[in-house]
Amino acid sequence: MFALVDCNNFYASCERVFNPKLNNQPVAILSNNDGCVIARSNEAKALGIPMGAPAFKYQKIFERNHIHVFSSNYALYGDMSARVMNLLSEFTPDMEIYSIDEAFLQFVGYETHFDLQKIGEQMKQRVEKGTGIPISIGFAPTKALAKVANRIAKKFAQQTNGIYVLQTEKQRFKALKWLKINDVWGIGRQHAIRLQKHNINTAFDFTQLPDDWVRKHMTVVGLRLKKELEGKPSLSLEEVANKKAIATTRSFDTQYEDYQYIKERISTFAISCGEKMRKQNSCCQVISVFLKTNKFQHNAAQYGKSITIKTPYPTNSSIDLVKYAIQGFDKIYKKGYQYKKAGVIVMGLIPEENRQLALFNQENPKHSGLMKQIDAINKSLGNQKIKFACQDLKRTWKMRQEHLSQRYTTNINEIISVL
DNA sequence: TCTGGGGTCCTAGGACCC
DNA sequence: TCTGGGGTCCTAGGACCC
Numbered sequence: 425m426f427a428l429v430d431c432n433n434f435y436a437s438c439e440r441v442f443n444p445k446l447n448n449q450p451v452a453i454l455s456n457n458d459g460c461v462i463a464r465s466n467e468a469k470a471l472g473i474p475m476g477a478p479a480f481k482y483q484k485i486f487e488r489n490h491i492h493v494f495s496s497n498y499a500l501y502g503d504m505s506a507r508v509m510n511l512l513s514e515f516t517p518d519m520e521i522y523s524i525d526e527a528f529l530q531f532v533g534y535e536t537h538f539d540l541q542k543i544g545e546q547m548k549q550r551v552e553k554g555t556g557i558p559i560s561i562g563f564a565p566t567k568a569l570a571k572v573a574n575r576i577a578k579k580f581a582q583q584t585n586g587i588y589v590l591q592t593e594k595q596r597f598k599a600l601k602w603l604k605i606n607d608v609w610g611i612g613r614q615h616a617i618r619l620q621k622h623n624i625n626t627a628f629d630f631t632q633l634p635d636d637w638v639r640k641h642m643t644v645v646g647l648r649l650k651k652e653l654e655g656k657p658s659l660s661l662e663e664v665a666n667k668k669a670i671a672t673t674r675s676f677d678t679q680y681e682d683y684q685y686i687k688e689r690i691s692t693f694a695i696s697c698g699e700k701m702r703k704q705n706s707c708c709q710v711i712s713v714f715l716k717t718n719k720f721q722h723n724a725a726q727y728g729k730s731i732t733i734k735t736p737y738p739t740n741s742s743i744d745l746v747k748y749a750i751q752g753f754d755k756i757y758k759k760g761y762q763y764k765k766a767g768v769i770v771m772g773l774i775p776e777e778n779r780q781l782a783l784f785n786q787e788n789p790k791h792s793g794l795m796k797q798i799d800a801i802n803k804s805l806g807n808q809k810i811k812f813a814c815q816d817l818k819r820t821w822k823m824r825q826e827h828l829s830q831r832y833t834t835n836i837n838e839i840i841s842v843l
Numbered sequence: 844t845c846t847g848g849g850g851t852c853c854t855a856g857g858a859c860c861c
Numbered sequence: 862t863c864t865g866g867g868g869t870c871c872t873a874g875g876a877c878c879c
Contacts, residue, residue, distance in 0.1 A: 455847035462847070462879095480845040496847085523850095523879045612877050643853055645877080671849055678844075720846055732872080767848090824845085 425540060425563050425591075426661075427529040428570035429512055429547065431505075432558045432578070432586075434525035435463035438504045439494055441556035442832045442840050450491040454479050457675055457824045458495055495825035503833045504555060511554045515547055520661045528567055530661050544587035564590040567659045568652030571609040572599050572627070596655060600628035610649045615642060627653055666704050666773070672696040673767025677824060679718055680763050686715065687753060691814040692821070693768035694749035698742035701770060702799060707738035707779050709772035711745060713752035718764035729756040738772075738779040741791035742798075745770070746814055 431437060436451040450467035454460065461477040471489050473482065479493075486493050505524045513519050518530035531540065544561045551559050560581070562573025569590055576599060577588035590599055606616035608627050618641065624630050630638075631653050638646045648658040672693040680686055690713060701708060716728030731752040735744065749768050798810045811817055830838035 457845085457847070459845075459847050476846085478846040483845095526879075610877065614876065643876085645853065667850075669850070673848065675847070718846090765847095769849095 425531045425565060426567050426570040427531065427540075427544070427547075428522075428562045428567070428574040429527050429529060429551075430560050430562075430574050430578070431508060431525040432560055433463060433465050434505075434557070435494075435496070435501055436465040436468075437557050438497075438501050439492075439829055440465075441504070442500075443829070446492055450489060451494070452486065452491050453494045453496060454827070456496060457677070458826055459675070462496070493827050495828040497829050497831065499831040499834050500829065504557060507555045507833075508551055508557055508559070511551050512547065514550070515543065518661055518663070520663055528570065528661055531563075540589045540591075541587060544589070545585075548586060558586070560586045562588050562590065565655050566652040566657045567661075568609055568649055569596065569599075569655065572603055572653075575603070575607070593655075597628065600631060600653060601626055603627040605630060608649070608653075610645070615646070666706065666775075668773055669769060669771045670697050670700045670706075670708075670773065671767060671769040672700070673714075673765065673769070674823075675765045676763070678764075679721075681759070681761060683757060683759070686757065686763055686766060687750060688814065688816050689766055689821070690715075690749050690753045690768060691746045691812065692816075693766070694745040695742045695812060695815070697768050697770045698740055698745045698795070699799065699802075701740040701773065702795060705776040706773040707740045707776050708735065708745075708770035709738050709774065710734055710770070711748050711752065712769045712771060713749050713756065713767070714769075715753070715756060715763050715766040717761050721762070721764075724762055725760075727758060727761045729758075731756045732771075737787055738774055739787055739791075740776065741787060741795055742812065743791055743794075744787065746812065750814075 435453040436446075439451060439453070440446045448467065449465070450471055451465040452461050452468045452473055453463040455462045458479055460479055461473055461475065461482070464473050464475070468491055471485070471491065473485070473491070485491070501524060509519075509521055509527060512527055512529060516529050516531055518532065520528040522528055531538070531543070540563045544563065547561060548559055551557060560574055560578040562570045562575065562577050564570040564573045573588045573590040576590070577584045577586050590596060603626060605611055605619050605625055605627060608630065611619070611630075619630065624633065631650055633650070635647060635650070638650050651658040674689070674693070676689070694711070697708075710732060712730055712732040714728070714730030717724060717726050719726065733748050733752045735748055739745065745768075802809050830840075832838060832840050
């Protein structure tokens with residue numbers, strides 16, 4: 425059996441742990457740059473704040489309804505997530521951290537020997553007592569059905585108390601007939617539209633389609649999903665943690681045309697990718713750079729391009745990354761456009777220790793030691809203490825974060841105080 | 844004025860190999 | 862008349878997730 429554990433309104437719950445006044449109050453969390461709403465408490469959902477709502481359009485509604493608005497505080501959410509995951513891992517060695525607020529747990533052989541409902545109650549208690557974060561749990565024979573069970577646990581929290589075990593065929597039929605097709609995990613907007621055209625309106629309808637049709641229109645991904653919903657496990661637990669691609673991309677505070685400005689941003693993004701790679705001991709073999717104008721500015725000239733560059737040898741040296749990123753940038757930058765967003769993505773990641781050496785092109789052997797020192801200093805003295813000369817040394821680029829809460833759990837100066 | 848960021852997987856098609 | 866067969870690797874683009 426699989427369990428899908430999901431933190432309820434995770435970001436909003438994190439804010440509430442350290443600010444109990446927010447309990448039973450509407451809370452909304454904004455994306456980077458305070459752009460749009462990416463998380464809502466139940467109260468905020470009830471007030472009709474949709475996911476992805478642009479903050480500036482909803483300003484009045486926030487005020488009128490006394491909605492507590494926060495900027496994203498990833499230092500806090502990331503740390504709280506690690507605590508939740510840590511507690512969950514006490515219950516089984518087989519765990520896949522699926523996202524910042526979700527994990528799949530596998531219980532092999534438990535169904536005959538243990539009462540899953542009881543285990544669920546223990547997990548819930550442990551996490552809520554240990555972190556203050558409320559969770560919902562769905563148990564089922566496959567991952568996709570565990571997702572369904574979790575949805576039921578949450579939707580009917582009054583009856584389920586946040587835990588639902590989906591085990592019998594009767595339960596499965598009932599659940600699939602209840603679940604709308606566009607709410608199925610793995611069915612996005614495009615597929616939902618096509619399926620609805622064919623009069624497929626529930627998860628159950630979907631499982632009645634012929635395999636060939638699903639395979640043809642939705643590839644093996646769709647077919648696997650169908651099997652999963654039928655109760656035949658087709659997705660396994662994926663415990664490996666290392667990422668296959670790493671990205672640093674940002675929207676700018678406003679539009680920029682200036683070559684030097686954007687070049688500095690690209691350099692900083694490349695350096696950030698280097699830091700992230702070194703953290704997981706990876707090197708990249710490919711680096712990709714993109715930039716684009718503001719797609720919402722309909723009367724302005726639009727331009728967007730990306731370019732992919734192979735590095736001559738696998739690297740995670742910020743010095744090299746900046747060099748190749750700028751080479752790419754020079755090729756795609758065009759004068760005369762108002763740029764709003766850019767990014768650097770590194771791909772083809774391989775473990776640092778077994779990289780293939782090149783015959784003629786070698787990484788400067790001094791880089792690796794240098795990077796280690798820079799990382800160590802930045803870690804102990806604060807991020808960005810050491811910058812590269814290609815970065816803006818005077819101005820510190822800042823995201824708009826007007827409603828940021830404290831880093832209660834990761835910074836000693838911002839620890840909660842009791843008066 | 845203001846509209847996020849970071850991921851995964853799959854397929855088709857082209858270039859290339861023997 | 863008939864012009865092979867079996868691969869790999871890479872990339873762009875599309876779908877999806879949180």
